[in-house]
Amino acid sequence: MAPFGSAQRWVPPTKASKPEEMPTAQPQPSPFGTSQRWQPPKAAPAQQAPSSPFGTAQRWQPSKPAIPAQDDTPAEPALKPAPKQPKKPKKRKRDSDVMPDPAQDEATPKKHKAVLSKFEKVSRKVKEQPQQPPEEQESKPDVVLRDLQPLPQPAPVPEPAFEPTFSVLPNWLSQPITVESSKRVPFDQLGVEASFVKKLARHGYSEALAVQSALLPMLQPGYKQHLGDICVSARTGSGKTMAYLLPIAEALKDRTTPVLSAVIVVPTRQLVDQALQVAEELCAGTKIKLGTAVGNVPFATEQKQLVKMRAQYDPKRAASLHEKAKQQWTTGFVENRGLVDDLMTLPADHVPRYDSGVDILICTPGRLVEHIESTTGFLLRSIRWLVIDEADQLLNQNFQGWSTVLMDALHGETPEDFMDAQERLRKERKLSGRGPALPPSTAQHITKVILSATMEKDLTKLGALKLKRPKFVHVQDEQEHPLAATEGDSFDLPTTLTEFAVPVSDGHKKPLYLLYLLLNTVFQTSNGDEHKEASDKESGEDSSEDSSDDPEDSEESSDGSSSDGGDSETEEKPITKPSIAKHKNRVLIFTKSNENASRLSHLVSVLEPSFKEYLQTMTPSSTAKQSKKLLKAFSSGSVKILIASDAASRGLDISGITHVVNYDIPPSATSYVHRVGRTARAGKSGEAWTLVTKSEAAWFWKQLAKGNNIRRGGKTVARVQWKERSVEYNRRRTYEAALAELQEAVAGTDG
Structure with a gap:
């Protein structure tokens, strides 16, 4: 028994076939007397809701308050709350003229009503819209129906041709000085001296070829002279040898004492002989001395030809050299053995002095490296021209690392034992910091001329030559495109x-x-x-x-053709033996x-x-x-x-x-x-x-x-x-x- 009276917990009703036959709850005696707890009045039977596929369980509805009964009147049993009736959709203002059909609402499931209501709204809107006159309907453009084919696209806008404003090559190599191969200029108009013009005429040369007409003004003294290095690309047989030998011969024609001024490097001995022949023709009648260095000549013979030794009186330096030689013999490490050997053959208080025996040296790269490293007194401090012919082959093969050895000898410092008085004094003052500084060396700039029929464009290889302010001269035909348009190697x-x-x-x-x-x-x-x-x-x-x-x-x-040579003898006449x-x-x-x-x-x-x-x-x-x-x-x-x-x-x-x-x-x-x-x-x-x-x-x-x-x-x-x-x-x-x-x-x- 509950302490607060006879109120009972609400128990959901069991399923009944009819609402009238539903059982009612019986009152229970209360400990506080015969008064009974207020019970809600019976609800009027409502229409049965449509059956649900999930059973007959109904949602609980709260009861409404009722007037309490008299004490002597038995309380009516509590009834099961009636099921909640479905809510009717709220009528909108515009839908007030359409009254819902109760029978139709009961027959239509609730989940379909929303769809039906939307359909009805759309139908009403269509009916309410006024009909357009036929003139307006005809004025509308016809709709073009298309298949799955691609839609037509506008014509493409032509793009301008791509013209790069950059180049992987430096400007001097990508923008060469072009010369037409058919160009011919008389030698006297190029500033060549009269004596050389006559000499060339005797050998059948009256006009300069294209490469000669471009190279001669750049190598001769004058306002057209280029104070830098020159690279030349010209097809074979274009006269490159004459183009670089003629300016050198003109510059050295008045020299009386041999000084090594020009070195010409070619890849083969045959080219040495060919360049020597041209040089002999140009230098005939002058005191210019020519020399060669090739591999098939004894090395000692070439040393005597290239370097001449003479004795010079210098007691102070002679004592210093003897003291240095004594220390080297004591330690067993002899430096400049050739210098020490030459010192022993001279009179007392005399030192060896080395002079060049040639003005122009034509050599192969391998033998040149040997003379630089092994010939005592072979110095390149007076070089004014360095010519590298057939440069593509020489740079590709790089005999004994000749380019590195040659550049070090050209641009490096003269060894101390072979310095002249001016170089030695300049070095002493530079190290001691005493006395007025001497003016810099007046040695002229070395002009490097690089020639080839197939000019190399590898910057790594060209960089090994240490070019200074270079220019590129290219000889081409009139109908050819400029070489600057191509980045790769091209041949003419x-x-x-x-x-x-x-x-x-x-x-x-x-x-x-x-x-x-x-x-x-x-x-x-x-x-x-x-x-x-x-x-x-x-x-x-x-x-x-x-x-x-x-x-x-x-x-x-x-x-x-016949398989037997004898058959063909009877078919054709033999060829007459020629006399060539x-x-x-x-x-x-x-x-x-x-x-x-x-x-x-x-x-x-x-x-x-x-x-x-x-x-x-x-x-x-x-x-x-x-x-x-x-x-x-x-x-x-x-x-x-x-x-x-x-x-x-x-x-x-x-x-x-x-x-x-x-x-x-x-x-x-x-x-x-x-x-x-x-x-x-x-x-x-x-x-x-x-x-x-x-x-x-x-x-x-x-x-x-x-x-x-x-x-x-x-x-x-x-x-x-x-x-x-x-x-x-x-x-x-x-x-x-x-x-x-x-x-x-x-x-x-x-x-």
Whole structure:
């Protein structure tokens, strides 16, 4: 029993079929008397709510207060609160004219009423909108329906061509001084002295070529002189050697005492001989002394030629040198051994004094480094000109680190033992700080001239030369674009050069193709015209479009050739044996090695005995006298055919070469440019022929014939197709015999 009366906890009613039959709660006796707790009045039965799929449980509703009953009247039992009736939606002002249908509200689920009410609102809005007149409906633009195709876009706005305002190269290299290759100027208009003009006229030079007309004013004293270094890029045969030797010879013509003033560095001994020949022609009649330093001359002989020693009276310095020599002998560490040895041969109180024996030194880089490091008294403190010819090859190979050694000797301080009085006094005052300071050295600035047909643009390599205020001079054709537009290396070929390429199948009969070329093109005879007219010449452009088919074309051309050389003897007339003694043409044939040059010379002599008297071979192993004698014979015309390795392709200037043959394909575009540049020099015409095998055809046509880095002045490489039957006509057996003889000779040499 609860302490506060007989109130009972409300118990939810059980499910009943009808509201009238629901059980009522019975009153319980209260401990406080018969008075009963107030009970809410019975609620009127309400309409049954629609059944819910979740059962008949109803939400609890609070009861309403009622008037308490009399004490004697039994209290009515408490009834279960009636279920809450669903709320009717509030009527809005605009919806007041539409009365809801009670029956429809009862039948429609509550969750659908919101959707239906929105639909009714939209329907009413559509009905309330006034209808537009037909004129306004027709005035509206028609809607264009499109498929999934892309929408049409406006025309693109053309963008201006990209013109970079920057360059990875410095201004002096990216913006060169361009000179047209066709430019010609008389020497007397360039300020050349009359004596040298007459001397040049005697050798057949009346006008300066393009590179000479640009370089001479920059090296000669005057208002056009450039007080800095000069880099020159000009094709082979353009007269670069004369361009730098002529100003040097003019400046030194009045000198009576030899002082080493100019050093010319070239990569090969052949180029040393060639530059020496030009220098001798220019310096004839003057007291200028020329000297060379190459590897095939005894080192001691060159030392005596380059440095002259004489005794000078200087007791104080002589005592100092003797004391230093005594200490060195005591410790066993001898410095400047050559100086000590020379000191012992002099009279008392005398010291050795070293003077230069030459004014102009032409040398190779390796031998120059040896003289700098080992020749006592060989100093470069009086150098005014440093010329580096064929700079691309020298910088790429860098013999014995020659550039570093040379720059240190040029710009470094003179060793103390070899200082003159002025240098020694300047150093003493600088160290002691006493006495008035002497004026700086009056040594003139060293002018460096860097030349090449394929100028190197690697700043790392050019930086090793320590150039000062450099300028770049580029010789090009009129129709070419300026060199500044290209950042990579580019090569120029003479416009008077004509190039040909001959497919030679797999190359096992290449000597026969070479012989056919010599007989029918270089030393052409009367019946050789028929063979040349029969050859099928095609432009290099057409051939390069299908470079992979070139080897197949050469193979197809040999399908009709007879397998037996005897059959072809009855079909065609033999070629008349030529006599090349009267021919003015001269041909230079390049191979990839000295061994190939020797073997090819042997084969050609056996296949065509009439060529043996006029054929010679030049390799780097030849001595200086042999090379000089051979080049002189080739220049005079007593030798018509010269076979050489790649070493001879650099800078050789031999007048009268009409044909160049690449028997072995060059390894790079640079090598190709230097090979074919031996002909068509100084405005003369020339031809270059290349024998191409099937494995080399694709690279040759794409890189050399059609490459963008070689400019030919609008010309192309022509392909010449020869039938194999005509090439090996009446020579197959002779060729096989020559190969067997060569094999025996090689085997005998190896044994």
